[in-house]
Every structure is written in C-alpha cells, then in structure tokens.
Amino acid sequence: MSALIIDTKTCVRFITLNRPERHNAFDDGLIAELTQAFLAASADDGVRVVVLDSVGKSFSAGADLEWMKRMAGYDRARNLEDAKALARLMQVIDQCPKPTIAVVQGAAYGGGVGLAATCDMVVAADHALFCLSEVKLGIIPAVISPYVVRAIGARASRRYFQTAETFAATKAAELGLVSEVASPEQLIAVRDRWIAALLVNGPAAMAAAKDLAVQAAERTLDDSLRVWTAERIADLRASDEGKEGVTAFLERRKPSWIGG
Template sequence: MYQTLEIEHHNRVATVWMNRPDVHNAFDETLIAELTAACEALDVDDNVRVVVLAGRGKSFSAGADLNWMKRAAQNGVEDNLRDARALARMLRVLAEMKKPTIARVQGAALGGGTGLTAACDIAVASTKAVFATSEVKFGIIPAAISPYVVRAIGARQSYRYFQSAERIDALRARELGLVHEAVEPEQLDAKVQEIVDALIQGGPLSQAAAKDLIRAVDNKPINDAVVEDTAQRIAGLRATPEAQDGLSAFLDKRQPGWLA
C-alpha cells in the first residue's frame, strides 16, 4: 500500500516504520504524502490505541532528502510553497493525532527528523541517537519543524541550536526536553513497550481530551476564561459513557470497558 512506509499492528499498537534505510529515512514528497495519509487513517481506526513512529536501518530520519531539496531549489516560489505546505501539514497531522504517539529514535534524527521527534507526544531515544536542527548549514531555516521543537526545548535553547546547528546527543536531548527517555540500545524496545503498556490503561477519549487540554492551556495566563474552560471540559467529560464506565470500574474493582 505504501512505497516508503511499513505499518505493523500488534495488540492495538500500530508501528509506522519509515522504510528508506538507504537514504537514512530522509523524506521526499512521497514519504511526506504517505506519512500524512497513514496518520490520518490510523487516527480513525478504532482497533489502534497507540501509534509508534520508527525508522528502519541505522537512522531514525536524516530529515529532508537532499536530492528532493535540490530539485525544489530549482523550482519557482509557488512550487516551493506547495512542498513547504505539504511538509508543514504532515507534521501538524502527526502532532494533532487524537491517539498517543511515541517516537522510537534509534539513531540519527537530524533536521526534519528532530521535528518528527518533537511532533510526537512522547520520545524515547537510544543513547546512540543524535539530533540537530542543521538547516542553517544548508542556507535555510527549520521553519516547518519550529513550532514543535520550540515547544519541546523552549525559545532560549532554540536560539542556540537553530543558529549553531550543533549535534545534540541523547542525554543532552533528554536534558533539553526533546526526548523523555534515553536508554541503552538494547533497552529501547522494552522502554517503548513500558510506555505503551501505561498508555493502554487510559481511556481513549480522555487521552484525546487531555491532548486538547494541553494545547488549550499551554502558555496561557490563568484568567477567568481559562479557568472556566477547564471547568467546562471536565464537566462535559464526566458525563460521557467512558468516564462513567471508568469511575464505576474503579469502584467495582473491575477493568473498564476499553481494556476488554
């Protein structure tokens, strides 16, 4: 079905493998379109609870394919704008999925690969992983990935790394907030599974609502409007069948319906 992706399903978890190992999973127009379509399809698949984004081979993703970028540089402004919008949309679709997403980063995640890592809800990296916002080395800027990277590491750190393009190892990435966990390579899959197991325990509608809640309150002043919005959100959610089942299951010492 896909030229650049492989999708594996196991126990309600979909693992989306970027499958261009010969070019370090760099993305071109085909991978961008296919990853967008895959995220949209998985987000409405009731059989999927968690989505893991991974890369075949040594690298997670080396970012944009340089041959694709070279072709784009020879095109006019309108063609470049179309490509840039497609990339920005891919990242947004990934970032705004209703389901929990995990980046499994085993190796290099450069440029757009750093952006994919930041766009996922959770990131787990091998200690062999390395990150960089390397775009200035090519005379461009990390425009499409910037909302997600700045959200992850903050403006202050972004001023440094967007301009210096320094390599960031996994432990430094964890310090910066780009990844949540940095583990030895042989422990990578076990750590991802540990987080998947925790995510499966939560209600799917409440997890989607939690993601929307974060976007609603992040960097907002705590004023009457924000306080009222949070009250409205919890009041509405408590009335849903999922919440009623979850609370009853806890009191009755049974599993909620979403674990059945």
C-alpha cells in the same frame, strides 16, 4: 516500493520509516505517505496507540538530497507548495488524537527532529545524535519550528537553530525533546512499558488529556481558561467513558476498555 511499513498489533499501529538506504530522509513521496498513514491511524477506532519508528542506521536525516536538488530548481510558488505539505504532516502528527510514541534508534537531523518534537513521548538510543542543521545549507527549520520551540524552549532554540550544533540524546532529554534515553537493547522495553501504561487508560480521556496539555500551555491563564477546564472535566465526568471508569473503580473491576 513504499517508503513506510505499516502494521497493527492488537490495537497499536506501527508506522515505520523504510528508506534505510537514504537514512529515512524526507521527499515529497514520504511526506505524502506519512501524512496519510497518520490520518488513517487517527480515524481508526481500533487503534489506541501510534508508534513512529524507522529501520536502518538513522531515525531520519531530514530532507532527501535528491529532493533538495529538485527544490533548488523550483520557483517560490512550488517551494511554498512543498513546504505546506511538510507543515501539514507535522500538524497531522501533532494533532493525532491517539498517544504517539517516537522510537529514535539513530541520528535525527532537521525534519527528523521535527518528527520527534510532534510526538507525545520519545525514547532515544543513548548514541543517537540530534541536529537542526538547516542554516548550514542557507535555510531555516521553519515549518518544524513551532513544535521544536515548544519542546525545547525559546532560549535553546535560539542557540541550536543558529549554531546547527550536533547534540547527544542525553542533552536532548535535558532540553525536553526526548522523554527517556536507553541503550539500543532497551528501546523496545521502554516503548512497550509506555504502551502497557497507555492501554489501561480511557481512550477518549487520553485524547482530551492531550488537548488539555496543549491548551493549558498555550492559552493565557484567565477566566476563560478556568471556565474551559471546568467544562472539560464536567464533559468527561458526564460521558459514557467517564461514568464507566468511575463505576469500574468503585466496583473494583476493570473498565470496559481493558480487554480480559
């Protein structure tokens, strides 16, 4: 049985974690399936937005206990292989050229926090709990750390990486991990509001805007960055999509990427 449910409605790809009996915890099979699902969504020109959600009580409980038992018997080389697979998953989600939305309807622990951190927007239920619990097991949140630190900052990461405290959705929003907190009944409404906002924008422009946000945050503010930003806006202005968008605005009509 697949660990995922994959569905496309119009131009939105829904990727749903489907291991409710295991609290949507990771094992090597789920990691492989989820990586391929995001690679496929990234490569599909018909997909404009990607939604990551899950069924059951939890969003994701992190590493599956049975998988962890198997890993305990692995040597360092096999552990490194598994860790690289999880690192690849996080990279693939983070670098997806389509806007990504995570809908966190329940607890997110360990790698589940990593999944949220790699998505562009996160809506969480007001009762959802978050925890970077790895140190309780004598390990660390290593491969998810670049994305979590980027989301919540170095200071908060020092605290939560070491204490393994559980924190509420409202605290996750305060830290920057969660974009918006909603009641369980309003999660879909928030998700759909974001989807509606995204679908009126130029697809290539949004991909470029995502990369712009990453580069502007991570690169040193110097002449090379200033030149790069100037080149990026020049590229987009001269592109077919950029010309169509400006022309449509001036002609007071919808651009071609908006249906109807």
